[in-house]
Amino acid sequence: MAGKKISRSSEVPERSWELEDIQQLIDLLIEREVAEFEMEKDGMRIRILRRESAGTAPSAPAGSAHSSSAPSNNHLHAMPADSEAPAAHAAAHEEAAENVHIMKSPIVGTFFASPAPDAPSFVSLGDMVDVGQVLCIVEAMKLMNEIESEAAGEVVRIHVENGQPVEYGQSLFTIKPSKPK
Amino acid sequence: MFRKILIANRGEIALRVICACKELGIRTVAVYSEADRYSLHVRFADEAVCIGPARSSESYLNVAAIISAAEITGADAIHPGYGFLAENPKFAEVCETCRLTFIGPLPESIRLMGDKNAARKRMAELGLPVLPGTEVIGTEAEALKAADQIGYPVMVKASAGGGGRGMRIVRSPDELPSLLQTAQNEAEASFGSSDVYLEKYIASPRHIEFQVLGDSHGKVVYLGERECTIQRRHQKVLEESPSTQVGAELRREVGGKVIRALKAIGYRNAGTVEFLMDENRKLYFLEMNTRIQVEHPVTEMVTGFDLVKLQILVAAGEALPIEGETIGLRGHAIECRICAEDAVSFKPSAGKITGFHVPGGTGVRVDTAAYAESIIPPYYDSLIAKLIVHGKDRAEAIARMNRALEMFIIEGISTSIPLHEKILADPDFRAGKFSTQFLNRFSPNGTGG
Numbered sequence: 001m002a003g004k005k006i007s008r009s010s011e012v013p014e015r016s017w018e019l020e021d022i023q024q025l026i027d028l029l030i031e032r033e034v035a036e037f038e039m040e041k042d043g044m045r046i047r048i049l050r051r052e053s054a055g056t057a058p059s060a061p062a063g064s065a066h067s068s069s070a071p072s073n074n075h076l077h078a079m080p081a082d083s084e085a086p087a088a089h090a091a092a093h094e095e096a097a098e099n100v101h102i103m104k105s106p107i108v109g110t111f112f113a114s115p116a117p118d119a120p121s122f123v124s125l126g127d128m129v130d131v132g133q134v135l136c137i138v139e140a141m142k143l144m145n146e147i148e149s150e151a152a153g154e155v156v157r158i159h160v161e162n163g164q165p166v167e168y169g170q171s172l173f174t175i176k177p178s179k180p181k
Numbered sequence: 182m183f184r185k186i187l188i189a190n191r192g193e194i195a196l197r198v199i200c201a202c203k204e205l206g207i208r209t210v211a212v213y214s215e216a217d218r219y220s221l222h223v224r225f226a227d228e229a230v231c232i233g234p235a236r237s238s239e240s241y242l243n244v245a246a247i248i249s250a251a252e253i254t255g256a257d258a259i260h261p262g263y264g265f266l267a268e269n270p271k272f273a274e275v276c277e278t279c280r281l282t283f284i285g286p287l288p289e290s291i292r293l294m295g296d297k298n299a300a301r302k303r304m305a306e307l308g309l310p311v312l313p314g315t316e317v318i319g320t321e322a323e324a325l326k327a328a329d330q331i332g333y334p335v336m337v338k339a340s341a342g343g344g345g346r347g348m349r350i351v352r353s354p355d356e357l358p359s360l361l362q363t364a365q366n367e368a369e370a371s372f373g374s375s376d377v378y379l380e381k382y383i384a385s386p387r388h389i390e391f392q393v394l395g396d397s398h399g400k401v402v403y404l405g406e407r408e409c410t411i412q413r414r415h416q417k418v419l420e421e422s423p424s425t426q427v428g429a430e431l432r433r434e435v436g437g438k439v440i441r442a443l444k445a446i447g448y449r450n451a452g453t454v455e456f457l458m459d460e461n462r463k464l465y466f467l468e469m470n471t472r473i474q475v476e477h478p479v480t481e482m483v484t485g486f487d488l489v490k491l492q493i494l495v496a497a498g499e500a501l502p503i504e505g506e507t508i509g510l511r512g513h514a515i516e517c518r519i520c521a522e523d524a525v526s527f528k529p530s531a532g533k534i535t536g537f538h539v540p541g542g543t544g545v546r547v548d549t550a551a552y553a554e555s556i557i558p559p560y561y562d563s564l565i566a567k568l569i570v571h572g573k574d575r576a577e578a579i580a581r582m583n584r585a586l587e588m589f590i591i592e593g594i595s596t597s598i599p600l601h602e603k604i605l606a607d608p609d610f611r612a613g614k615f616s617t618q619f620l621n622r623f624s625p626n627g628t629g630g
Contacts, residue, residue, distance in 0.1 A: 108232050108249040140249040141279070165253035167231040168246065169215060 022046065101151035103173040105166045109140035113162040121162075127155045128178070135173055138166060153177040182497050183207050183258045183282065187251045188222065190262030191241060193550045193567065194475075195222035198260045201489040210254045212247055214240035216558040221550040228254050235560045241265045244272055251281050258282035258496060260489075264562070267472040268295060284496040286395075286450045286471045293446065294469040298340040298378050304466045307442035310435075312457065312465040314380035321358050324379060328357060331381050337361055339368035340376035347371055350382055383465075385616035387458040388412065389424050391439050392480045394491055395448040396501045403436040404484050405510045407453075407476055411604060413527070413620045418597070419604060420476040421515045422483045425575065425613030426462055433507075435464055440506055451477075451492050475518065475567070478548055482514035482571040513578040514571045517586065517601040520563040524599035526625055531559040536592030540585040544571040544578075547589075557594060565596060575613070579605055 029037055029048060038047040105111070113121040113136055123135050134146045135155075157174035160166060186202050187210040188195045195211060199222060202209045211226030216235035223229045230250040233240035240246065242265055251259060259281050261267040267285065270292040276283040285291070294300045298317065305311040315327045317340055328335045328351065337360060339347025347368035349360040361377070369375040387410040395401040408424035409417045423432075439454050451473045456464040477488050486508065495501065521530045537553040549566035551557070557565065570585055572578035583605050586598055603623055609615050 108230055108246045108253065110253055141245060141252065165230075167250070168233045168240075169231055 099177065100156065101153070101175045101177055102171050103135060103147065103150060103175065105138055105147070105168060105170045105172055107138055107140050107145060108167055109138040109145065109165070111160045111162065111164050111166045111172065112137040112139060112144075113158075123155050123158075123173070125155055125158060129153065129155060129175065147172065149173075149175065151175045151177050183493070185210060185227075185254065185256045186258045186260055186284070186493070187212065187247070187254065187256035187281075188226070188260050188262065189241070189247050190260075190265055190267075191217055191220060191222060191550075191561065193548050193564065194262040194473075195220075196225065196550045197548055198262060198489055199225050201487060201493060204487075205490060205493060207493070210250065210256050212241075212250050214560075216560055219555070221552060221555075230254065235558065237265070237560065244275055248275060248279055248281070251279070256281065258284055258493075260284040260492070261472070263472050263474060268470070270295065282496055284450070284492055286448060286452060290446060290448050290452075291471045294452075294471045296340065297338070297468050298376070300469060301466065303446070304442055304469075307445050308438050309442050309454075309466040310438075310464060312381045312383070312467075315378050317376045317378050318361070321361060324361050325354060325357055327379050328354065331379060334382040334384065336380050336382040337364040337377050338380055339364065339372055339374070340378055341368065341372040341374045347377065383457055383459045385460065385618055386410075387424075387426060387616055388417075388455065388467075389427060389458050389464060390453045390455045390474075391436060392474075392477070392488070393439060393443060393448070393452050393454060394488070394495065394501060394503075395443060395450060395452070396495045397449055397498055398500045399444065399447075400501050400503075401440045401443045401448060402501060402503050402506055402508070403439055404480050404486065404488075404508050406432060406436075407479050409476065410615055410617055411610075411619055412617055413624075417476065417518065418620065419515065419517050419601065420479050421513065421575075421578070422479045423510050423513065426458060431462070431464070436507055450495050451488060475564070476516050478546060478567060478569045479514045479516045482546065482569060483510045483512060484508045485511070512571055512573050513575040514569060515578045515582050516567055516569045517582065518564055518597070519566045519568055519589070519591070519601070520597045521557045521565050521594050522563055522597055523595040524597050529559075529563050530595040531557045531563075532594045533557075534565075534591060534593045536590055538588075538590035539566075540568070540588040542585075544581055545585050546570070551591075565591065565594075568601075579611060 026048065036049050115122065115137065123129055129135065129149045130152050131149055133149045135149050136147050137144045138147055139145070153175045155173055156176045159171040159173065185208040188198045189212060191213065199209050209226040211223045211229040212232045213220060213223045213229060214233055214235050215231065217223060230253070232246035232250055233243050244266065259276055261283070266272040268291055270288040273283040273285065273288040273291055293303060301311050301314065313331045318324045334350055334352045337349045337351060347364055349364040351357050351360050364377050365375040368377055387408065389406050389408055391406045392404040393401060394404065405422055406424055406427055407420050407422045409420045411419040453470045453474050455467045455469065457467050458464050473488060473492060481488055491501065522528060523530055533556050534551055534553060537551060539547045546569040547566055548569070551565045568585055568589060570578055570581040572581050586602050589598060591598070600623060604610055
């Protein structure tokens with residue numbers, strides 16, 4: 001559904017929210033610099049709050065690439081009628097709908113796409129990866145933790161930027177398995 | 182002063198610390214497990230970091246995750262709340278190493294008071310009254326001799342213990358050998374050390390505790406005492422200040438001794454010195470808790486001081502804004518711990534709160550992280566809310582608590598509100614006549630108390 005426009009509420013078709021819709025909504029809100037948004041539709045309530053960026057961590061290793069325009073922490077509070085955790089819900093939804101595997105961060109830390117500041121990234125969009133292949137590093141307390149892929153297939157989405165702080169369970173990569181799961 | 186504080190806790194105490202920070206203009210970072218994604222402390226903090234799955238060991242007790250969260254958010258101090266890592270000296274040391282200020286006592290104070298036997302010994306040396314007792318017991322013969330000297334009944338207690346485990350009451354010499362053995366085995370299993378000591382056992386004690394605060398300039402003060410005698414299985418249910426059993430004379434005498442002892446060990450930040458009181462109103466040092474406690478609001482209501490703000494100020498190196506050794510107490514305060522449990526069977530009751538209305542009005546305070554449609558998860562403690570009232574005297578406080586309990590609506594789960602109403606209606610409670618056995622009268626087996 002790439003390129004689908006967000007319709008006005010009166011034009012929204014009667015079906016449940018797809019992850020794509022939520023992502024497009026977020027992109028639109030970022031683009032328009034909307035600070036707060038709340039809406040209820042089709043048994044799901046969505047509230048999106050933009051907070052200030054976490055800022056650069058003073059203890060970041062020298063030479064790390066910190067972009068000055070780090071993305072804001074959008075806290076998505078989607079509360080479906082049966083109050084399931086939405087991140088898991090949305091991730092499971094994406095996984096089920098499109099047969100993909102989402103690699104999530106197992107620890108809190110800072111995401112690095114490459115082994116060193118001047119080295120090439122471990123993986124790029126479109127790369128084929130194997131189970132156990134190192135996808136990235138998450139640095140925590142000065143320790144570089146290599147994150148290994150749990151699936152074999154194509155890297156179809158990279159959710160985070162180099163130098164971005166990540167929390168436990170945060171989506172890092174979407175991998176489309178080469179064999180059906 | 183700190184720019185940003187990370188709160189290494191959850192629920193009502195995390196919210197409590199956030200309140201103090203907001204009023205001081207300090208930014209806050211909440212950490213949360215996946216089970217707490219919709220918690221109020223997450224919502225009201227300026228930033229929030231998910232640190233792990235529901236299990237405490239992988240989230241709120243996960244030192245690496247918490248320190249990492251402090252690093253990526255640029256926090257300069259950590260408030261540990263109560264429980265979890267609050268009294269973990271290693272965690273306090275890790276904070277120091279990572280150049281994060283731990284808002285609490287020095288690691289050596291935490292370590293000293295964490296060893297119950299060592300704490301008792303040290304406090305006795307420094308002039309606090311303690312129950313007659315022994316060092317770690319070596320042989321059965323030693324135990325028999327000591328028990329004889331102390332006088333039965335005696336308690337066998339685990340040195341590394343707490344929470345009622347590794348403890349046995351011995352009423353006569355015949356019982357001693359086997360109970361000594363059992364206590365040692367239980368201590369080994371629960372705490373990894375079979376070290377036990379003997380102590381005089383008081384059959385119907387009261388539990389009196391003194392709130393203290395120390396700063397980094399050598400000042401230590403006490404802020405009155407709290408009576409926490411109403412307990413079930415060593416868990417406090419209701420607390421009040423002042424105690425009906427502590428007059429100004431006793432308060433001054435014991436308070437003075439507490440201050441001298443704590444100054445001698447260089448104690449800093451908040452703490453609570455716990456005593457047992459016998460039938461003759463004599464106080465004996467039991468143990469010290471090196472943290473802010475659940476029932477701290479009771480002291481805040483009778484002294485007018487914000488203890489969490491003072492913790493933060495003291496940790497930032499400021500001097501305590503208090504003249505002299507102590508504060509005058511005004512009026513009377515009571516706190517009821519409202520838990521998610523059946524009021525008769527005491528079985529825990531997790532689930533979704535469908536209706537929630539908090540009482541208000543003069544002299545009523547509610548500290549809670551619950552809200553309508555919130556879910557009480559099964560992974561953590563069952564405390565839903567602390568209901569605190571203040572009145573000009575004990576009678577008014579009791580009447581006010583009654584009124585507030587009646588107007589506190591919590592629907593969807595069972596709560597201990599009916600139990601609290603029974604306690605307040607009890608003639609012995611109203612007369613101030615009770616011991617730690619008090620709640621037995623309401624237990625399912627109906628044993629007297």
